[in-house]
Amino acid sequence: MTLQSTGYQTGFGNEFASEAIPGALPIGRNSPQQVAHGLYAEQLTGSAFTAPRHANRRSWLYRIRPAALHGKFELLEQGAFHNDFGSGPATPEKLRWNPLPTPPAGVDFLDGLYTVAGNGSPEAAVGVGIHLYAANADMHGRWFCNADGELMLVPQSGRLHIETELGVLDVEPQEIAVLPRGVRFRVSLPDGQATGYVCENFGALFKLPDLGPIGSNGLANARDFLTPNAAYEDVEGNFSLITKFQGHLWRADIDHSPLDVVAWHGNYAPYKYDLRRFNVMGSISYDHPDPSIFLVLHSPSDTPGTSNVDFAIFAPRVLAMQDTFRPPWFHRNIASEFMGLVRGVYDAKADGFAPGGCSLHNCMTGHGPDAATFEKASVADTRKPDYITDTMAIMFETRAVIRPTAQAMDAVHRQLDYPDCWMGLKKHFVG
Incomplete structure (x- = not known):
């Protein structure tokens, strides 16, 4: 199972619209009584409903099955990826680490996550978790969802093929990918291995900074940010949905791919940016x-x-x-x-x-x-x-x-x- 990229839309925080099948997006309303092609309408919200219009982030998804359709969650054993930043003394010493050791064979992106540091918590909705990853296998038969914060992925070696509910991001070193809180995704490794950095943001969503005296140009330009076009898969089987919630990992059975969004519109979506x-x-x-x-x-x-x-x-x-x-x-x-x-x-x-x-x-x-x-x-x-x-x-x-x-x-x-x-x-x- 591999979803291919169908291209990108440009801009940061735009109101995007994309459909993988013509006519899948409803016209003039978000949730018609019956959605075209027998799809379900579902809203994914990344801000308070009453947030000011310029700060309101949400997308409407038109999918084969709603996100509620999966088995019961069970707590997974805590691994090296967590939000336990301790409560004892924190040293003021200057600290530095070599790259992560090479993992054993068969470690995918999720199992390859390693927490280095952080502050705050998902519960308080402030702070960050800072992680590294070292992986050498694709994610097979399982998808990941982070309910605690948005994830910024910074590849250091090896490309990432990131398949999300809203489309595909292909990201290489010197690029970044940002995956919104709650979006389900799967990562494969076109080069067979990958290492990099992850910032897990518990607070307000990432945004472009104001430029002030710099003026209207400079730093990161909004038009250089890329958001994926819709791409979906309609696959059934015995799979796993892994969710991070309040610092812990949970697993539920799911009998289909959650990457079944045929069309979507809104401004709450994954994106990538080329740091160069x-x-x-x-x-x-x-x-x-x-x-x-x-x-x-x-x-x-x-x-x-x-x-x-x-x-x-x-x-x-x-x-x-x-x-x-x-x-x-x-x-x-x-x-x-x-x-x-x-x-x-x-x-x-x-x-x-x-x-x-x-x-x-x-x-x-x-x-x-x-x-x-x-x-x-x-x-x-x-x-x-x-x-x-x-x-x-x-x-x-x-x-x-x-x-x-x-x-x-x-x-x-x-x-x-x-x-x-x-x-x-x-x-x-x-x-």
Whole structure:
């Protein structure tokens, strides 16, 4: 069973309409007494019914069977994918991990999810879960639904073929996919293996940031976001529906594919974005700007100007600032930063930060370039621009402390000597 992509629609948050069979979409009403082709009408809602029109997110689905048709749920044994961020002391130490170890054969995307850190909870509807995945098998005979939050998938190696209720997303490294809360999906691996990062957003839906003084262009452009056209399968058999609800996984029998939506319209749908299309902003005079200029998407919070989570990237760019320390300066933030490396080398670290690895610098923990990077940048000729190429780093930044999980703190791939990379910083003071 493999659904093929039928193409994409462009734009972010648009009112889309798509039908895999002509005439499947009703005209002039959402829920007619009898839907064409014997389909069921079902609304999938991702916001409060009374949310302002610009923030209201919902889609109408016209499907072969309604989503209510499946067996009873049973609790699954808790694995490495969860929202248990602990209640004990959270260390202020700088943390870094090597890429996940290679999994044994037969591990699909769902079984390959590994929770590194997070904050908040699905119950409180704030915060994030931050996960990695390492998989080498397709999902067969089962589908996954996350009722706790929307999922942002960031492939690091290997392509993902993501079949959802609303259509198909084909995503490769240096692209991202966002799967709305409640949408059922299945993942296959065209390259036979895949690794990457996942941000599970419990708070407000991801949106494009306002541009303010930047103007009407720049950063991520709405037209570069792609939403799938309708595609469906009508398959029967003995299958499983796995649902994540309140931090736990549940399983129910289902005798058909839930990917049976023949047509849909609305603005609550999966989408993908190519990070290489990000229009990088930066200084052309002096100083290194704040990383907020690298913001792709963010989940707003109840505090104006402060996000539940920011998703920023550090893409290829030109550093032209003169008489300026060009790498990120040493800093301590009210926000907490989780970073990953998709490709190449990150310009603030000389070594040790490998593609597929990750780091965590929590609230007010001092960090910045390591000793080797500092020494090199301090004597660089800034009369010439520095072309940073063949790289892609990502950051999930939150207003709350990001708590590492017990399994991540005890992991064999954690770099226990990571803080040592700053120990070579020399005293240059000549009072």
